[in-house]
Amino acid sequence: MARGPIVGSNSATDSTLQVDAVGEVSPALHRFRTAQPWISLVVRLVIAGILVAAAIPKLMDIPQSVIAVRAYRLLPEAIVPLVGQMLPVVELLLAAVVLAGLFTRQAAVVWQLMMLGFLIGVIWAWSHGLQIDCGCFGGGGDLAEGETTNYPVHLAERVGFLAMGAFLVAFPRSRFSLDAWMNPKP
Secondary structure: OOEEEOOOOOOOOOOOOEEEOOOOEOHHHHHHHHHHHHHHHHHHHHHHHHHHHHHHHHHHOHHHHHHHHHHOOOOOOOOHHHHHHHHHHHHHHHHHHHHHOOOHHHHHHHHHHHHHHHHHHHHHHHHOOOOEEOOEOEOOEEOOOOOOOOHHHHHHHHHHHHHHHHHHHHOOOOOOOHHHHHOOOO
């Protein structure tokens, strides 16, 4: 049978993801399609876990959360307390939505916007020579004299978080999700 590249393939010679003339799926694509909902479930669980791990310590010490936001010296002081107080609430709400698998693609976009904001904050702090504890998982604020922040690790972490969000945007269908229950596929 004649074989051709899958629509959206980067190369006409991509032999791992091909469909034949009658639309039969290659074994590699079949394996991915079988595994993808499970991979998306794992990504959802990891994102929800990160959000909960970030939100709980901040909720337990809201004044410290405000200090962490203030340390970036990025937002106008008038809104710093609001952001410091609301960030853990938003993180916890988003964790619940992601965990439930409800509006997964949209929740992943919100996650990515948050991670992009945090990435910009880290870049801002680094470019301005600030030595701060990011406060991502509680704590936060200016570091003591002589302490330094490992900004490359923080940047790599945020890029990894963005990649997880991108995966869910591209492949939101997952096991044990309210999305699947509300919109079952035949």
